[in-house]
Amino acid sequence: MAVTDHTPPQISAMPGARALGAISRQEPLRLRFQANWKVRVMMFRLLGAAMILSSAGLWLVQGAGADPELNLIRFGVSIAFLLAGVVLMTAHEPAARPEACFDPVRRELRVLKHDAQGSPRTVLRRSYDSLGAARLTGNAVQLFEDDGSLLIELPLDSAATRGQLRDQLSGAVKILT
Missing domain, CATH: 1.20.58 (Methane Monooxygenase Hydroxylase; Chain G, domain 1)
Known part of the structure; x- marks a missing residue:
């Protein structure tokens, strides 16, 4: 009777999609609230x-x-x-805009606002499990409460950001089409 080795083969390089998914799960994704300034x-x-x-x-x-x-x-x-x-x-873009941080490690959404000294202060913290649903459109993400009411809408600057956010939220939040 022959003994077979059941150790998985070593993978030298991750394919591109897996690498992008791994990065999006490790680093927080930050989005800024912004009007068309x-x-x-x-x-x-x-x-x-x-x-x-x-x-x-x-x-x-x-x-x-x-x-x-x-x-x-x-x-x-x-x-x-x-x-x-x-x-x-002399009107210019305001610098004290809030910032949304999607943290894949803690699996939570944090909204940060900078005070007069420039240090960030958390004004909203929600775990992914407490969110009802998310809708990702071409240029925005909408997050909904469990009752279906809109919690927050954030602008997205690129398709790559939308993909990273979809990877982070999949499995934890229901994604609407």
């Missing part, structure tokens, strides 16, 4: 530039310089447009 900032800057130009344009209107009382009003409106335009031109 690039478009908002661009719109603020365009409106600011228009207001600055209109503050100067008030003085280029012909025939409006005859009345000294109207010149005083025009001067006040011009200064107001100039200041409002400068404020709109």
